[in-house]
Amino acid sequence: MDWQSIIQLVSLEQLLWVSITLLVYVLAVWIFKYFSHNVLFHPIVIGAILIAGIGVLSATPLQDYPLFVSPINWMLGPVTVALAIPLYRQIRLIYAAGSKGMLVIILGGCVAPLLAIGWLGLLDFPDPVRLSVLTKSITTPLAVDTTNIIGGLPELAAGVVVITGILGVMLSQLIFKLTRCIDPRAQGLALGTVSHAIGTARAYQLDATAGAFATMALCVNGIITAIFLPFAFMLFG
Amino acid sequence: MPKHNVIQSTGAFITLILFWCLGYGLSLLVALPAALLGLLSLFIGLLFLGRVPKALEHVSQFLLRHLSFFFIPPLVAAWFYAEQLGNQLWLFLFAIMLSTFVSLCLTSWLGQRFFGESNKTVSQDDEG
Numbered sequence: 312m313d314w315q316s317i318i319q320l321v322s323l324e325q326l327l328w329v330s331i332t333l334l335v336y337v338l339a340v341w342i343f344k345y346f347s348h349n350v351l352f353h354p355i356v357i358g359a360i361l362i363a364g365i366g367v368l369s370a371t372p373l374q375d376y377p378l379f380v381s382p383i384n385w386m387l388g389p390v391t392v393a394l395a396i397p398l399y400r401q402i403r404l405i406y407a408a409g410s411k412g413m414l415v416i417i418l419g420g421c422v423a424p425l426l427a428i429g430w431l432g433l434l435d436f437p438d439p440v441r442l443s444v445l446t447k448s449i450t451t452p453l454a455v456d457t458t459n460i461i462g463g464l465p466e467l468a469a470g471v472v473v474i475t476g477i478l479g480v481m482l483s484q485l486i487f488k489l490t491r492c493i494d495p496r497a498q499g500l501a502l503g504t505v506s507h508a509i510g511t512a513r514a515y516q517l518d519a520t521a522g523a524f525a526t527m528a529l530c531v532n533g534i535i536t537a538i539f540l541p542f543a544f545m546l547f548g
Numbered sequence: 549m550p551k552h553n554v555i556q557s558t559g560a561f562i563t564l565i566l567f568w569c570l571g572y573g574l575s576l577l578v579a580l581p582a583a584l585l586g587l588l589s590l591f592i593g594l595l596f597l598g599r600v601p602k603a604l605e606h607v608s609q610f611l612l613r614h615l616s617f618f619f620i621p622p623l624v625a626a627w628f629y630a631e632q633l634g635n636q637l638w639l640f641l642f643a644i645m646l647s648t649f650v651s652l653c654l655t656s657w658l659g660q661r662f663f664g665e666s667n668k669t670v671s672q673d674d675e676g
Contacts, residue, residue: 336617358620363627377625387618389564391583392571393608395590396600411662415655423651430643436636440629444643448651451619456581470626471644473619478648483656486649490657497659505652508615537584545579 328379335361348516350480353509355473377466391452394530401527408524412500413531419504420532423448423475443467445540447475449533450507457537461544476509483513499524504532556603563604564611567593 339354339361346352366373405413427444442463446454451472458468483502492498495518502510503525511529515522571586578585594600633640 332620333617336614336620339620340616354616355619355623358616359623359627362620362624366624373624374628377621380621383618383621388568388572388583388586389561390611390615390618392564392567392586392590393611395567395587395594396605396608397612398587398591399594399600412659415658415662418658419651419655422654423647426647426650427643430646431640434636434639436640440633440640444647447644447647450615451622452583453581455622456583460579460581464629466622466625467629469619469622470630473623473626474641474644475648478645479652482649482652486652486656490653490660492656492660494660494663496663497656500659501652501655504655505648508612534584534588537581541579541581 324375324379325382328376329382331365332358332362332380332383335365350477350509350513353477355509356477387452387455391450391456394450394533397526398530398534401523401530404523404527405531408496408500408527412496412524415497415500416504416528416531417535419501420448420536423505424536438462439464440467444471446536447471448505448507449536450529453533453537457540460541472507473509476506479506479510480513483510495521496524500528503528507533553603557607560601560603560607564590564607 335358336354339357342357343349343352343354362376363373365371366376408415424445424447427447428441431441431444439462442461443458443465445461445463446457446468449457449472451469454468454472455465458465479502483498483506487493487498487501492501498517499514499521502514502521506513507529511522511525514525567590568583568586570589571584572582574580574585574589575582630637
Protein backbone atom coordinates (compact mmCIF):
# COMPACT_ATOMS: atom_id res chain seq x y z
CA MET A 312 0.00 0.00 0.00
CA ASP A 313 1.47 3.36 -0.97
CA TRP A 314 1.06 6.63 0.90
CA GLN A 315 -1.57 7.95 -1.45
CA SER A 316 -4.00 5.16 -0.62
CA ILE A 317 -3.29 5.39 3.11
CA ILE A 318 -4.17 9.06 3.01
CA GLN A 319 -7.32 8.24 1.09
CA LEU A 320 -8.16 5.55 3.62
CA VAL A 321 -8.28 8.07 6.45
CA SER A 322 -10.23 10.86 4.85
CA LEU A 323 -10.83 14.30 6.27
CA GLU A 324 -14.46 13.44 6.98
CA GLN A 325 -13.43 10.42 8.99
CA LEU A 326 -10.96 12.43 11.04
CA LEU A 327 -13.58 15.09 11.61
CA TRP A 328 -16.41 12.74 12.62
CA VAL A 329 -14.23 10.56 14.84
CA SER A 330 -13.12 13.72 16.66
CA ILE A 331 -16.70 14.93 16.92
CA THR A 332 -17.78 11.56 18.33
CA LEU A 333 -14.95 11.69 20.89
CA LEU A 334 -15.95 15.18 21.99
CA VAL A 335 -19.62 14.21 22.13
CA TYR A 336 -18.71 11.21 24.27
CA VAL A 337 -16.77 13.35 26.74
CA LEU A 338 -19.72 15.72 26.95
CA ALA A 339 -22.18 12.81 27.34
CA VAL A 340 -20.14 11.34 30.21
CA TRP A 341 -20.18 14.75 31.88
CA ILE A 342 -23.97 14.97 31.49
CA PHE A 343 -24.34 11.42 32.85
CA LYS A 344 -22.31 12.43 35.94
CA TYR A 345 -24.29 15.65 36.29
CA PHE A 346 -27.55 13.67 36.50
CA SER A 347 -25.92 11.42 39.13
CA HIS A 348 -25.65 8.40 36.82
CA ASN A 349 -29.36 8.21 36.02
CA VAL A 350 -29.55 5.49 33.35
CA LEU A 351 -31.94 7.59 31.22
CA PHE A 352 -28.95 9.87 30.62
CA HIS A 353 -26.62 7.03 29.71
CA PRO A 354 -23.66 8.28 27.60
CA ILE A 355 -24.67 5.99 24.71
CA VAL A 356 -28.15 7.54 24.52
CA ILE A 357 -27.09 11.14 25.02
CA GLY A 358 -24.15 10.60 22.65
CA ALA A 359 -26.39 9.21 19.89
CA ILE A 360 -28.90 12.05 20.30
CA LEU A 361 -26.14 14.67 20.16
CA ILE A 362 -24.62 13.05 17.07
CA ALA A 363 -28.03 12.97 15.37
CA GLY A 364 -28.48 16.64 16.27
CA ILE A 365 -25.07 17.62 14.91
CA GLY A 366 -25.81 15.59 11.77
CA VAL A 367 -29.05 17.47 11.18
CA LEU A 368 -27.51 20.89 11.91
CA SER A 369 -24.56 20.27 9.58
CA ALA A 370 -26.83 18.79 6.89
CA THR A 371 -24.79 15.56 6.88
CA PRO A 372 -26.87 12.58 5.76
CA LEU A 373 -26.82 10.31 8.83
CA GLN A 374 -26.62 7.26 6.56
CA ASP A 375 -23.03 8.26 5.88
CA TYR A 376 -22.13 8.64 9.54
CA PRO A 377 -21.32 4.95 10.24
CA LEU A 378 -19.02 5.04 7.21
CA PHE A 379 -17.19 8.11 8.51
CA VAL A 380 -16.57 6.58 11.92
CA SER A 381 -15.48 3.14 10.71
CA PRO A 382 -12.10 3.60 12.50
CA ILE A 383 -14.04 3.34 15.78
CA ASN A 384 -15.32 -0.04 14.67
CA TRP A 385 -11.80 -1.32 13.98
CA MET A 386 -10.99 -0.62 17.62
CA LEU A 387 -13.94 -2.60 18.91
CA GLY A 388 -12.27 -5.98 18.25
CA PRO A 389 -9.23 -5.42 20.49
CA VAL A 390 -11.47 -3.84 23.14
CA THR A 391 -13.61 -6.98 23.24
CA VAL A 392 -10.48 -9.08 23.70
CA ALA A 393 -9.79 -7.00 26.83
CA LEU A 394 -12.81 -8.70 28.47
CA ALA A 395 -10.44 -11.62 29.07
CA ILE A 396 -8.91 -9.68 31.97
CA PRO A 397 -12.11 -9.24 34.07
CA LEU A 398 -13.01 -12.83 33.23
CA TYR A 399 -9.64 -13.98 34.56
CA ARG A 400 -9.98 -11.72 37.62
CA GLN A 401 -13.45 -13.08 38.47
CA ILE A 402 -12.75 -16.73 37.71
CA ARG A 403 -12.88 -17.65 41.40
CA LEU A 404 -16.46 -16.33 41.40
CA ILE A 405 -17.42 -18.95 38.84
CA TYR A 406 -16.48 -21.51 41.50
CA ALA A 407 -18.13 -19.45 44.24
CA ALA A 408 -21.38 -19.19 42.29
CA GLY A 409 -21.19 -22.92 41.57
CA SER A 410 -23.52 -24.92 39.38
CA LYS A 411 -26.57 -23.08 40.73
CA GLY A 412 -25.11 -19.73 39.71
CA MET A 413 -24.33 -21.09 36.25
CA LEU A 414 -27.90 -22.40 36.01
CA VAL A 415 -29.22 -18.90 36.73
CA ILE A 416 -27.01 -17.40 34.02
CA ILE A 417 -27.86 -20.05 31.44
CA LEU A 418 -31.62 -19.92 32.12
CA GLY A 419 -31.63 -16.14 32.04
CA GLY A 420 -29.51 -16.17 28.89
CA CYS A 421 -31.94 -18.55 27.15
CA VAL A 422 -35.29 -17.14 28.31
CA ALA A 423 -34.67 -13.55 27.20
CA PRO A 424 -33.86 -14.21 23.51
CA LEU A 425 -36.34 -17.09 23.17
CA LEU A 426 -39.23 -15.00 24.49
CA ALA A 427 -38.31 -12.12 22.21
CA ILE A 428 -37.99 -14.25 19.08
CA GLY A 429 -41.10 -16.22 20.05
CA TRP A 430 -43.15 -13.03 20.24
CA LEU A 431 -41.75 -11.76 16.94
CA GLY A 432 -42.45 -15.19 15.43
CA LEU A 433 -46.16 -14.64 16.04
CA LEU A 434 -46.02 -11.44 14.01
CA ASP A 435 -45.07 -10.63 10.48
CA PHE A 436 -41.39 -9.67 10.73
CA PRO A 437 -38.65 -10.38 8.18
CA ASP A 438 -36.20 -13.10 9.29
CA PRO A 439 -33.11 -10.85 9.63
CA VAL A 440 -35.09 -8.60 11.99
CA ARG A 441 -36.17 -11.58 14.09
CA LEU A 442 -32.65 -12.95 14.31
CA SER A 443 -31.34 -9.60 15.52
CA VAL A 444 -32.96 -10.03 18.94
CA LEU A 445 -31.21 -13.33 19.73
CA THR A 446 -28.14 -11.53 21.04
CA LYS A 447 -30.10 -8.99 23.10
CA SER A 448 -28.58 -9.93 26.45
CA ILE A 449 -24.90 -10.09 25.50
CA THR A 450 -22.40 -7.29 25.38
CA THR A 451 -22.47 -5.35 22.11
CA PRO A 452 -19.11 -6.34 20.54
CA LEU A 453 -19.96 -10.03 20.87
CA ALA A 454 -23.56 -9.38 19.80
CA VAL A 455 -22.54 -7.58 16.60
CA ASP A 456 -20.14 -10.33 15.51
CA THR A 457 -22.52 -13.14 16.42
CA THR A 458 -25.46 -11.51 14.63
CA ASN A 459 -23.30 -11.16 11.54
CA ILE A 460 -22.57 -14.90 11.58
CA ILE A 461 -26.19 -16.02 12.08
CA GLY A 462 -27.55 -13.66 9.42
CA GLY A 463 -29.21 -10.89 11.41
CA LEU A 464 -28.75 -7.13 11.10
CA PRO A 465 -25.73 -6.12 13.26
CA GLU A 466 -26.75 -2.46 13.61
CA LEU A 467 -30.26 -3.38 14.70
CA ALA A 468 -28.80 -5.95 17.11
CA ALA A 469 -26.61 -3.24 18.63
CA GLY A 470 -29.66 -1.05 19.14
CA VAL A 471 -31.57 -3.95 20.72
CA VAL A 472 -28.66 -4.64 23.08
CA VAL A 473 -28.46 -1.03 24.25
CA ILE A 474 -32.25 -0.81 24.79
CA THR A 475 -32.24 -4.11 26.71
CA GLY A 476 -29.42 -2.85 28.91
CA ILE A 477 -31.14 0.40 29.77
CA LEU A 478 -34.58 -1.20 30.26
CA GLY A 479 -33.05 -3.82 32.51
CA VAL A 480 -31.47 -1.21 34.75
CA MET A 481 -34.68 0.84 34.85
CA LEU A 482 -36.80 -2.19 35.75
CA SER A 483 -34.30 -3.75 38.15
CA GLN A 484 -35.24 -1.74 41.23
CA LEU A 485 -38.92 -2.67 40.88
CA ILE A 486 -38.19 -6.30 40.05
CA PHE A 487 -35.78 -6.75 42.96
CA LYS A 488 -38.60 -5.61 45.23
CA LEU A 489 -41.13 -7.93 43.55
CA THR A 490 -38.90 -10.98 43.82
CA ARG A 491 -37.49 -9.87 47.20
CA CYS A 492 -34.03 -10.12 45.78
CA ILE A 493 -31.68 -8.60 48.37
CA ASP A 494 -28.59 -10.75 48.07
CA PRO A 495 -25.94 -8.70 46.25
CA ARG A 496 -24.67 -11.84 44.51
CA ALA A 497 -28.13 -12.59 43.12
CA GLN A 498 -28.64 -8.95 42.10
CA GLY A 499 -25.28 -8.90 40.33
CA LEU A 500 -25.97 -12.17 38.52
CA ALA A 501 -29.36 -10.92 37.31
CA LEU A 502 -28.06 -7.54 36.15
CA GLY A 503 -25.00 -8.98 34.39
CA THR A 504 -26.93 -11.82 32.73
CA VAL A 505 -29.80 -9.71 31.40
CA SER A 506 -28.33 -6.24 31.00
CA HIS A 507 -24.68 -7.02 30.16
CA ALA A 508 -22.24 -4.06 30.49
CA ILE A 509 -24.89 -1.43 31.26
CA GLY A 510 -26.30 -3.64 34.02
CA THR A 511 -22.79 -4.31 35.33
CA ALA A 512 -22.14 -0.59 35.70
CA ARG A 513 -25.37 -0.35 37.68
CA ALA A 514 -24.40 -3.35 39.83
CA TYR A 515 -21.13 -1.64 40.78
CA GLN A 516 -23.20 1.32 42.02
CA LEU A 517 -25.19 -1.01 44.26
CA ASP A 518 -22.34 -2.96 45.77
CA ALA A 519 -18.81 -4.17 44.95
CA THR A 520 -19.84 -7.84 45.31
CA ALA A 521 -22.82 -7.28 43.02
CA GLY A 522 -20.48 -5.66 40.49
CA ALA A 523 -18.03 -8.55 40.55
CA PHE A 524 -20.82 -11.10 40.08
CA ALA A 525 -22.32 -9.00 37.28
CA THR A 526 -18.94 -8.89 35.51
CA MET A 527 -18.67 -12.65 35.78
CA ALA A 528 -22.26 -13.17 34.54
CA LEU A 529 -21.68 -10.76 31.65
CA CYS A 530 -18.58 -12.68 30.52
CA VAL A 531 -20.10 -16.14 30.98
CA ASN A 532 -23.42 -15.33 29.27
CA GLY A 533 -21.66 -13.48 26.43
CA ILE A 534 -19.23 -16.31 25.77
CA ILE A 535 -21.81 -19.10 26.02
CA THR A 536 -24.28 -17.30 23.74
CA ALA A 537 -21.59 -16.33 21.23
CA ILE A 538 -20.42 -19.95 21.06
CA PHE A 539 -23.83 -21.58 21.12
CA LEU A 540 -25.70 -19.50 18.52
CA PRO A 541 -23.28 -19.90 15.57
CA PHE A 542 -23.03 -23.65 16.22
CA ALA A 543 -26.79 -24.05 16.52
CA PHE A 544 -27.23 -22.20 13.23
CA MET A 545 -24.52 -24.25 11.55
CA LEU A 546 -26.28 -27.47 12.61
CA PHE A 547 -29.93 -26.48 12.12
CA GLY A 548 -29.82 -23.27 10.09
CA MET B 549 2.64 9.92 32.64
CA PRO B 550 6.27 8.70 32.76
CA LYS B 551 7.84 7.63 29.50
CA HIS B 552 8.14 3.92 30.32
CA ASN B 553 4.42 3.79 31.22
CA VAL B 554 3.51 5.08 27.76
CA ILE B 555 5.68 2.41 26.15
CA GLN B 556 4.23 -0.32 28.38
CA SER B 557 0.65 0.80 27.71
CA THR B 558 1.31 0.85 23.98
CA GLY B 559 2.76 -2.64 24.29
CA ALA B 560 -0.33 -3.81 26.19
CA PHE B 561 -2.61 -2.36 23.55
CA ILE B 562 -0.61 -4.04 20.79
CA THR B 563 -0.95 -7.29 22.74
CA LEU B 564 -4.73 -6.89 22.58
CA ILE B 565 -4.56 -6.23 18.83
CA LEU B 566 -2.32 -9.26 18.31
CA PHE B 567 -4.73 -11.50 20.22
CA TRP B 568 -7.57 -10.12 18.13
CA CYS B 569 -5.56 -10.99 14.98
CA LEU B 570 -5.01 -14.48 16.40
CA GLY B 571 -8.76 -14.69 16.98
CA TYR B 572 -9.38 -13.56 13.42
CA GLY B 573 -7.06 -16.28 12.11
CA LEU B 574 -8.86 -18.88 14.21
CA SER B 575 -12.26 -17.58 13.06
CA LEU B 576 -11.36 -18.68 9.53
CA LEU B 577 -11.14 -22.24 10.87
CA VAL B 578 -14.03 -22.16 13.38
CA ALA B 579 -17.23 -20.25 12.60
CA LEU B 580 -17.16 -18.14 15.78
CA PRO B 581 -16.78 -14.38 16.28
CA ALA B 582 -13.14 -13.29 15.88
CA ALA B 583 -13.25 -11.12 19.00
CA LEU B 584 -14.58 -14.04 21.07
CA LEU B 585 -11.79 -16.33 19.91
CA GLY B 586 -9.26 -13.59 20.67
CA LEU B 587 -10.78 -13.17 24.13
CA LEU B 588 -10.58 -16.90 24.83
CA SER B 589 -6.98 -17.12 23.56
CA LEU B 590 -5.91 -14.26 25.83
CA PHE B 591 -7.82 -15.86 28.73
CA ILE B 592 -5.96 -19.14 28.21
CA GLY B 593 -2.73 -17.18 27.95
CA LEU B 594 -3.44 -15.51 31.30
CA LEU B 595 -4.23 -18.88 32.88
CA PHE B 596 -0.80 -20.12 31.81
CA LEU B 597 0.88 -16.93 32.96
CA GLY B 598 -0.94 -17.07 36.30
CA ARG B 599 -1.20 -13.28 36.66
CA VAL B 600 -2.28 -10.18 34.75
CA PRO B 601 0.62 -7.89 33.70
CA LYS B 602 0.09 -4.44 35.23
CA ALA B 603 0.12 -2.51 31.97
CA LEU B 604 -2.42 -4.89 30.43
CA GLU B 605 -4.63 -4.47 33.48
CA HIS B 606 -4.52 -0.66 33.27
CA VAL B 607 -5.11 -0.51 29.52
CA SER B 608 -8.02 -2.95 29.61
CA GLN B 609 -9.60 -1.18 32.58
CA PHE B 610 -9.41 2.10 30.71
CA LEU B 611 -10.88 0.61 27.52
CA LEU B 612 -13.70 -1.24 29.26
CA ARG B 613 -14.61 1.79 31.36
CA HIS B 614 -15.17 3.69 28.12
CA LEU B 615 -16.90 0.84 26.31
CA SER B 616 -19.95 3.10 25.82
CA PHE B 617 -17.99 5.26 23.39
CA PHE B 618 -17.84 2.45 20.85
CA PHE B 619 -21.61 1.99 20.82
CA ILE B 620 -22.62 5.49 19.88
CA PRO B 621 -22.17 4.81 16.12
CA PRO B 622 -24.18 1.55 16.08
CA LEU B 623 -27.01 3.20 18.02
CA VAL B 624 -27.13 6.04 15.49
CA ALA B 625 -27.19 3.44 12.70
CA ALA B 626 -29.92 1.43 14.45
CA TRP B 627 -32.25 4.40 14.05
CA PHE B 628 -32.58 3.70 10.31
CA TYR B 629 -33.75 0.18 10.94
CA ALA B 630 -36.18 1.50 13.50
CA GLU B 631 -37.59 3.85 10.85
CA GLN B 632 -37.95 0.97 8.40
CA LEU B 633 -40.01 -1.00 10.89
CA GLY B 634 -42.59 1.79 10.77
CA ASN B 635 -45.80 0.86 12.57
CA GLN B 636 -44.32 -2.40 13.74
CA LEU B 637 -41.67 -0.61 15.78
CA TRP B 638 -43.83 -0.70 18.92
CA LEU B 639 -44.48 -4.42 18.59
CA PHE B 640 -40.75 -4.91 18.17
CA LEU B 641 -39.97 -2.80 21.24
CA PHE B 642 -42.61 -4.68 23.19
CA ALA B 643 -40.77 -7.94 22.45
CA ILE B 644 -37.62 -6.47 23.98
CA MET B 645 -39.46 -5.08 27.01
CA LEU B 646 -41.37 -8.26 27.73
CA SER B 647 -38.36 -10.54 27.42
CA THR B 648 -36.18 -8.23 29.52
CA PHE B 649 -38.82 -8.03 32.24
CA VAL B 650 -39.44 -11.77 32.41
CA SER B 651 -35.81 -12.81 32.30
CA LEU B 652 -34.85 -10.27 34.95
CA CYS B 653 -37.66 -11.55 37.21
CA LEU B 654 -36.54 -15.13 36.66
CA THR B 655 -32.82 -14.55 37.27
CA SER B 656 -33.29 -12.37 40.35
CA TRP B 657 -35.89 -14.73 41.85
CA LEU B 658 -33.82 -17.86 41.21
CA GLY B 659 -30.62 -16.17 42.34
CA GLN B 660 -32.21 -15.02 45.59
CA ARG B 661 -33.60 -18.53 46.27
CA PHE B 662 -30.19 -20.11 45.64
CA PHE B 663 -27.97 -17.60 47.41
CA GLY B 664 -30.48 -16.44 50.02
CA GLU B 665 -30.74 -20.00 51.35
CA SER B 666 -27.01 -20.52 51.63
CA ASN B 667 -26.78 -17.89 54.39
CA LYS B 668 -30.17 -17.72 56.06
CA THR B 669 -28.93 -15.57 58.92
CA VAL B 670 -28.45 -12.68 56.54
CA SER B 671 -31.72 -13.09 54.67
CA GLN B 672 -33.99 -13.28 57.72
CA ASP B 673 -34.54 -9.53 57.92
CA ASP B 674 -35.31 -9.03 54.27
CA GLU B 675 -38.56 -7.10 54.53
CA GLY B 676 -36.91 -3.67 54.82
